[in-house]
Amino acid sequence: MTFSILCQLHGGCLGCCGKDFSSKERIERALQANTAEFKIINPKVKAQLLKFRDRYHPADLYFGVCRNIIKIDGKTFCPLHPKRNNDEDLRINHCNPYYLCRTAIKFNSWKEEKKNKFLQFIESKKLDDLDYSILIDNGKLLDEFEEKNNHISSGRP
Numbered sequence: 001m002t003f004s005i006l007c008q009l010h011g012g013c014l015g016c017c018g019k020d021f022s023s024k025e026r027i028e029r030a031l032q033a034n035t036a037e038f039k040i041i042n043p044k045v046k047a048q049l050l051k052f053r054d055r056y057h058p059a060d061l062y063f064g065v066c067r068n069i070i071k072i073d074g075k076t077f078c079p080l081h082p083k084r085n086n087d088e089d090l091r092i093n094h095c096n097p098y099y100l101c102r103t104a105i106k107f108n109s110w111k112e113e114k115k116n117k118f119l120q121f122i123e124s125k126k127l128d129d130l131d132y133s134i135l136i137d138n139g140k141l142l143d144e145f146e147e148k149n150n151h152i153s154s155g156r157p
């Protein structure tokens with residue numbers, strides 16, 4: 001399974017579950033709409049989850065957000081993810097489950113010490129879940145962290 005612990009921080013990252021996010025308010029509205037539809041269908045078994053998944057074409061996004069990402073009790077997640085479905089990946093044929101953003105690829109390649117520094121850096125930012133998702137996906141947190149690190153290691157004031 002393609003995975004990074006970054007995908008689970010801040011209540012769950014949705015950075016790669018959309019395109020062209022226009023505003024946090026619109027992302028929140030899309031999450032609310034998806035979650036309401038999920039609760040109506042209330043899928044418990046695979047066939048019902050596929051029915052939920054297939055209610056819209058994969059390219060039919062809501063304010064740039066995938067129609068499957070939901071938020072329950074402050075946790076944002078994809079109900080099609082293998083971790084929720086006995087290791088069966090119901091995202092296949094809908095999105096690219098093997099995708100990792102630039103930040104996650106880089107993070108996964110680091111040694112533990114640098115990973116921990118990045119996690120502390122993220123923590124220091126006190127971001128909400130949506131800002132976290134957007135800034136991880138667009139690589140801005142990564143770039144700022146790398147620039148800060150390079151600055152320190154070069155000895156520049």
Ligand code: SF4
Pocket residue numbers: 004006007013014015016017099100101102103104133136137
């Ligand atoms: S944007 Fe990156 S960190 Fe977030 S869920 Fe996608 S791959 Fe994971």
Ligand code: SF4
Pocket residue numbers: 016017018066067068069077078079080081091094095096
């Ligand atoms: S199917 Fe799930 S993992 Fe794939 S883009 Fe939609 S919400 Fe994200």
